[in-house]
Every structure is written in structure tokens, then in C-alpha cells.
Amino acid sequence: MLLDLKDLIGASLPELVARSRRPACSVCGLVKRYLINSVALELGADAVALGHHMDDLLPYVVKNFITQNLGGIGKLGPRTESEEGLVGRIRPLYEISEREVALYAYVHELPVVESSCPYTVRGGSIEEEVRKFLNSLEEGSPGIKVAFARALAKNLDFYKGRLPDQLGKCRYCGTPTSAEVCAFCRLTERGLGKPMGPAVRAKIKEIAKKLGSPAKS
Numbered sequence: 001m002l003l004d005l006k007d008l009i010g011a012s013l014p015e016l017v018a019r020s021r022r023p024a025c026s027v028c029g030l031v032k033r034y035l036i037n038s039v040a041l042e043l044g045a046d047a048v049a050l051g052h053h054m055d056d057l058l059p060y061v062v063k064n065f066i067t068q069n070l071g072g073i074g075k076l077g078p079r080t081e082s083e084e085g086l087v088g089r090i091r092p093l094y095e096i097s098e099r100e101v102a103l104y105a106y107v108h109e110l111p112v113v114e115s116s117c118p119y120t121v122r123g124g125s126i127e128e129e130v131r132k133f134l135n136s137l138e139e140g141s142p143g144i145k146v147a148f149a150r151a152l153a154k155n156l157d158f159y160k161g162r163l164p165d166q167l168g169k170c171r172y173c174g175t176p177t178s179a180e181v182c183a184f185c186r187l188t189e190r191g192l193g194k195p196m197g198p199a200v201r202a203k204i205k206e207i208a209k210k211l212g213s214p215a216k217s
Helices: 005-009 013-020 024-043 054-066 098-107 126-140 144-154 156-160 183-192 197-210
Strands: 047-049 088-090
Touching: 005 013, 005 024, 005 197, 013 024, 013 183, 024 047, 024 183, 024 197, 054 098, 054 126, 054 144, 126 144, 144 156, 183 197
Parallel strands: 047 088
Antiparallel strands: none
């Protein structure tokens, strides 16, 4: 299933970034999470496998600790469980470094997308600085990053305990949220003038029906 954001909400990602006046990475991540979860629900998936590797995740773990968003750390482990309205995530590459992923792709001659995101910030972002710091630690103490990842996985329950016990439902699209309106509907309402969650969910539901994959009851 291929989804075109322009078809779903009437605006491309660059247009939504410009209209919402939010950082591009924030907008992109929020939109992808919403679409992935919506598609998984309509297809009746038990879980969604993500391609995040260790070097993707650890900088965000450290950033969330610095900002004391401890509940956010609880979402960055090797797996999250499904709950009503939210499909669980699994991360098979959780203990695999970026270098190992690249080496595997090279050895097995897998197709690789060489171009980088035009919004990528080189230097200056917290994530980039933390990544450099972790890499410098790894050079002096080989294995420290995977040890960090494994220790985090063992202590995830502590961080998950900092998440809200119960979530409500978005008053527009019904997606679980800790606020009255989910982040996706807030974003699109601000950038496009109306919350697009209901329209997006309806379009995805229609696409799933055409594929013959109705959601599980």
C-alpha cells in the first residue's frame, strides 16, 4: 500500500511544514506515526515492524532524558504493546548499529537510497550532538552503545510508568490521545484550517477495503 500525503490531506509535506511553522522533522515524524498506525488498524495488523537501528534510537533516548520526557523514553525500546486504537511496534534492528546495517546492505548488494532528506540538519541539533558524543564513547569503549541499549530495554517498565495511565480519544478522529485533540488533528487544523484525521482515516479505510483486508473485529 502506497499513500500520497497530497492525496490524503490536500498538501504535501513541504507545504504542511511551511503552513504549520513547525520543524520539518517534527511534522514528518508525527504524520508518519499517524499514518502507520491508521493503516495498521485498518489492515488488522498485530504489530508494525520498524527499521530504526540503534544509532537512530539512542540519541533520542538521551535527548528525552535531558528534557526529562521520561515517558517518551518508554516508547523507544525494542517493542511496544498494542492497546485499543494503537498498534504495537517491534524494532528488529534495535541492537544493530548504522555501520552494521550499511555493511550488510553492501555485502548482499541490496538497493540503497543514496540521497538524504533535504531537511536534515547537519550540526547544531541536540540529536546530532548526542550522536557524535555516543560515537566518541564507542571509540574509547567499544560495545558501550549496545550495552546502553540492552540496559535500557531491561528498565523500560520504569519509563513506561511515566506515561499516562489512561488515554482519551480525539474528539475529531477517535485516535487515543492524552489531550482533547490528537497531535495530527491539531497539526492539520493549524496548518490547513481543519482537522484532517477523520478524512484520512476514511480514505485509508476505503483503500484497505479495496485490498480486501478489513480490520479485525
